[in-house]
Amino acid sequence: MASMSDRTTPPTGANGSGAELIGQIAASIRRERERSGLSMAELARRAGIAKSTLSQLESGAGNPSVETLWALGVALNVPFSRLVDPPRPTVKVLRAGEGPVTHSEQANYAATVLSSCPPNARRDIYRIEAQPGETRASDPHMPGTVEHVMIGSGRALVGPAQEPVELGPGDYISYPGDAPHVFRALAPDTLAVIVMEHI
Amino acid sequence: MASMSDRTTPPTGANGSGAELIGQIAASIRRERERSGLSMAELARRAGIAKSTLSQLESGAGNPSVETLWALGVALNVPFSRLVDPPRPTVKVLRAGEGPVTHSEQANYAATVLSSCPPNARRDIYRIEAQPGETRASDPHMPGTVEHVMIGSGRALVGPAQEPVELGPGDYISYPGDAPHVFRALAPDTLAVIVMEHI
DNA sequence: ACCCGCGGTTCGTCAAGCCGAACGATTGGA
DNA sequence: TCCAATCGTTCGGCTTGACGAACCGCGGGT
Numbered sequence: 001m002a003s004m005s006d007r008t009t010p011p012t013g014a015n016g017s018g019a020e021l022i023g024q025i026a027a028s029i030r031r032e033r034e035r036s037g038l039s040m041a042e043l044a045r046r047a048g049i050a051k052s053t054l055s056q057l058e059s060g061a062g063n064p065s066v067e068t069l070w071a072l073g074v075a076l077n078v079p080f081s082r083l084v085d086p087p088r089p090t091v092k093v094l095r096a097g098e099g100p101v102t103h104s105e106q107a108n109y110a111a112t113v114l115s116s117c118p119p120n121a122r123r124d125i126y127r128i129e130a131q132p133g134e135t136r137a138s139d140p141h142m143p144g145t146v147e148h149v150m151i152g153s154g155r156a157l158v159g160p161a162q163e164p165v166e167l168g169p170g171d172y173i174s175y176p177g178d179a180p181h182v183f184r185a186l187a188p189d190t191l192a193v194i195v196m197e198h199i
Numbered sequence: 200m201a202s203m204s205d206r207t208t209p210p211t212g213a214n215g216s217g218a219e220l221i222g223q224i225a226a227s228i229r230r231e232r233e234r235s236g237l238s239m240a241e242l243a244r245r246a247g248i249a250k251s252t253l254s255q256l257e258s259g260a261g262n263p264s265v266e267t268l269w270a271l272g273v274a275l276n277v278p279f280s281r282l283v284d285p286p287r288p289t290v291k292v293l294r295a296g297e298g299p300v301t302h303s304e305q306a307n308y309a310a311t312v313l314s315s316c317p318p319n320a321r322r323d324i325y326r327i328e329a330q331p332g333e334t335r336a337s338d339p340h341m342p343g344t345v346e347h348v349m350i351g352s353g354r355a356l357v358g359p360a361q362e363p364v365e366l367g368p369g370d371y372i373s374y375p376g377d378a379p380h381v382f383r384a385l386a387p388d389t390l391a392v393i394v395m396e397h398i
Numbered sequence: 399a400c401c402c403g404c405g406g407t408t409c410g411t412c413a414a415g416c417c418g419a420a421c422g423a424t425t426g427g428a
Numbered sequence: 429t430c431c432a433a434t435c436g437t438t439c440g441g442c443t444t445g446a447c448g449a450a451c452c453g454c455g456g457g458t
Binding site: 021022025063064065066067069070079080081084125127129148150151152153169170172191193195 | 220221224262263264265266268269278279280283324326328347349350351352368369371390392394
């Protein structure tokens with residue numbers, strides 16, 4: 001079980017495409033609107049669209065333009081993606097020892113994927129267990145990527161390749177992941193979490 | 200500076216709305232298409248749309264329907280949201296001691312917001328430093344929320360309220376955040392990271 | 399030189415989104 | 429009871445997105 005995937009907003013391809021999509025949007029809009037207790041007229045007014053348009057959208061007669069949908073997202077104060085992809089989650093536990101296959105392994109470096117998104121979605125979570133040794137440099141990832149690192153125990157030198165920062169237990173750093181960056185353990189059994197988000 | 204916000208895909212409202220949006224979409228589509236080395240004709244074919252449509256979209260003459268945009272997302276194998284919101288990040292460091300104002304503080308519990316998203320976006324990152332004591336129960340958050348917890352040091356009982364799990368250093372768990380759940384430290388100075396994502 | 403294929407843009411047509419207004423249905427107050 | 433306000437739906441129209449075909453520009457093969 002190397003993947004441990006959980007879904008997000010992936011163009012899955014296994015998607016019923018058209019009708020399926022607008023059905024979800026219709027349901028999502030109605031759900032979010034009712035959740036925030038607005039009437040169609042009020043929501044339409046805030047979003048700057050005709051209430052007739054909104055009515056048709058919620059009734060599933062759809063395929064709105066992105067501007068329209070965006071306006072609704074703004075008015076509902078809800079991230080765009082939630083309107084096109086409603087989800088439901090589950091519980092997962094991963095014991096310290098049992099890496100579900102340690103993803104990337106090198107002499108002094110062991111990373112485990114805790115939670116990843118399908119093909120190339122929005123964020124991955126890694127557990128890093130590292131031993132002191134030479135600097136481990138990562139090539140830039142997708143543009144727009146951000147990495148968040150939190151040290152659990154030990155010490156590490158981490159951050160942008162040009163100006164890494166020394167961190168200890170409880171320390172946190174975030175930096176662009178689309179530029180060269182490094183991670184080097186300074187103490188034995190250094191434990192860290194890396195959240196890599198692709199935005 | 201309780202916020203430490205970084206942007207994502209929020210209907211920010213401070214958005215140049217129309218033209219701004221379709222401009223971003225135009226750029227994103229072109230960027231992603233070229234990144235995957237496809238020609239307009241080929242991408243249009245895979246997405247099942249007319250290449251003329253694609254041409255107009257990339258040229259900024261836009262406001263595509265969601266179906267069209269979704270089809271492109273599928274063909275490009277890229278999450279929907281990336282097509283409407285490209286970002287750029289910065290570096291931030293937070294030393295163990297210096298909570299930027301410890302966000303939520305109780306006798307045996309101290310949570311610090313490491314990284315949060317505007318109003319109600321997609322994910323927040325917390326650092327938890329807890330002392331043994333009574334169980335700390337969290338009310339459900341937004342529907343669709345998922346929490347990821349990684350223990351850095353110490354021990355803690357964490358998970359769904361009905362069936363929490365005991366975790367030690369390096370242990371990881373994820374569970375629905377829209378249902379009641381708990382976090383109880385079992386050892387002094389228990390350190391944890393919580394990634395809360397709103398999907 | 400010629401032609402064929404390919405990448406990208408432009409044009410004319412058709413369908414569909416979006417809009418304002420008008421329409422039943424329901425609720426609450428004078 | 430009647431009126432007014434609100435909520436949601438439905439109906440012409442104007443606008444615009446999506447499509448196919450035709451159109452330039454280019455390179456490679458014969």
